[in-house]
Amino acid sequence: RPPKVDFVDYKKRSAVECMFNRLKRWRAVATRFDKLQLRYETTVTVAAIDDWVAAIVTAA
Numbered sequence: 001r002p003p004k005v006d007f008v009d010y011k012k013r014s015a016v017e018c019m020f021n022r023l024k025r026w027r028a029v030a031t032r033f034d035k036l037q038l039r040y041e042t043t044v045t046v047a048a049i050d051d052w053v054a055a056i057v058t059a060a
Contacts, residue, residue: 023047 024030026047034040 019048019051022051 023044026043028034028043029040029047032040034043
């Protein structure tokens with residue numbers, strides 16, 4: 001028998017994994033080029049904003 005899967009949790013986990021894959025397209029995020037936590041966090045934020053804006057532009 002296959003194990004029981006909570007499809008709501010699976011869908012949420014899949015969305016998070018997809019977001020990390022989109023962020024890893026940025027070289028600085030994938031390799032953690034910035035060693036200071038604040039700079040790395042800022043790089044991830046900028047990458048997420050860029051991804052969000054690109055999604056809005058393509059949807060319009």
